[in-house]
Amino acid sequence: MHPQEQKNSPNRSPGDSYDQRTGSKASYWQRQQFQKVLGHYAHPGMHWLELGAGTGTDALWLTNRGIEITCMEPHPWMFAQLQAKTSDVAAIHALPLKAEQLDDLGKHVFDGAFSNFAALNCVENLSGVAQALAEHLKVGAPVVLCLFNRLCGWELALGLLQGLAQRNPERLWRRQVHQRLVEMQPGIEISTFYHQPREIMQAFEPLFRLEARVGMGIAIPPAGWILADRAPAFFQALNHLDMAWGKGLGLRSLGDHQIWCFTRR
Numbered sequence: 474m475h476p477q478e479q480k481n482s483p484n485r486s487p488g489d490s491y492d493q494r495t496g497s498k499a500s501y502w503q504r505q506q507f508q509k510v511l512g513h514y515a516h517p518g519m520h521w522l523e524l525g526a527g528t529g530t531d532a533l534w535l536t537n538r539g540i541e542i543t544c545m546e547p548h549p550w551m552f553a554q555l556q557a558k559t560s561d562v563a564a565i566h567a568l569p570l571k572a573e574q575l576d577d578l579g580k581h582v583f584d585g586a587f588s589n590f591a592a593l594n595c596v597e598n599l600s601g602v603a604q605a606l607a608e609h610l611k612v613g614a615p616v617v618l619c620l621f622n623r624l625c626g627w628e629l630a631l632g633l634l635q636g637l638a639q640r641n642p643e644r645l646w647r648r649q650v651h652q653r654l655v656e657m658q659p660g661i662e663i664s665t666f667y668h669q670p671r672e673i674m675q676a677f678e679p680l681f682r683l684e685a686r687v688g689m690g691i692a693i694p695p696a697g698w699i700l701a702d703r704a705p706a707f708f709q710a711l712n713h714l715d716m717a718w719g720k721g722l723g724l725r726s727l728g729d730h731q732i733w734c735f736t737r738r
């Protein structure tokens with residue numbers, strides 16, 4: 474964990490909960506887009522593994538579809554919310570572990586694995602995680618990963634305007650750095666790595682076969698998460714565009730996030 478993260482206290486007030494902060498309509502729609510893809514691969518009776526589970530929203534959604542799920546979540550503040558939300562659900566097993574600690578799962582082999590909303594952008598060594606993950610998956614098992622894109626069309630356009638106006642070229646290339654701190658919650662910053670698509674492929678390709686890539690947040694700007702509640706009809710129209718554009722070859726890599734679907738070789 475980054476030194477700054479050590480200072481973050483897990484004892485925050487309920488008003489600071491992650492679900493409240495990310496509970497806008499746009500984030501709900503984006504989660505629905507992710508779940509639509511996940512639902513294509515996740516079937517009743519399976520046991521899945523989630524990396525960076527947050528408060529367990531997707532895990533709960535999976536249990537409602539008859540799926541058992543082991544959730545890894547390393548941040549103490551987030552893990553406390555995960556436990557509070559899921560401790561009475563027998564099909565969810567929560568573990569306070571990073572993605573880099575897959576070896577701590579012992580010899581358990583899962584039917585599928587996923588990670589949503591950029592949890593794997595908190596991991597520097599993706600190849601290490603891909604190799605360890607492969608050890609815990611059956612042959613043919615699906616892996617559905619939603620990561621930040623390296624390029625985001627909206628950020629580039631807004632950064633261009635701001636950068637030119639303020640003569641601040643850094644605004645243009647917010648994601649073009651290897652590592653930066655991103656605020657997950659006021660007062661809680663985590664190290665974030667914007668992996669290139671080729672780096673993601675290099676990490677997973679040797680042991681996983683790429684099945685599909687879907688862009689998310691192409692039409693809805695990143696700040697739209699907040700604005701969507703004020704103009705829902707307009708943003709819902711953008712959301713429909715997002716779903717239509719998500720599989721477009723040129724566009725999917727310009728969204729805020731991209732969903733990568735692999736199967737274990």
Ligand SMILES: C[S@@+](CC[C@H](N)C(=O)[O-])C[C@H]1O[C@@H](n2cnc3c(N)ncnc32)[C@H](O)[C@@H]1O
Nearest residue numbers: 524525526527548551571572589590591592595
């Ligand atoms: C933006 S949140 C997404 C949470 C959840 N997946 C969701 O969809 O709401 C990113 C999550 O990644 C977790 N995380 C941070 N470092 C991690 C690591 N090294 N391995 C796995 N998860 C990590 C954070 O604690 C946080 O819960």
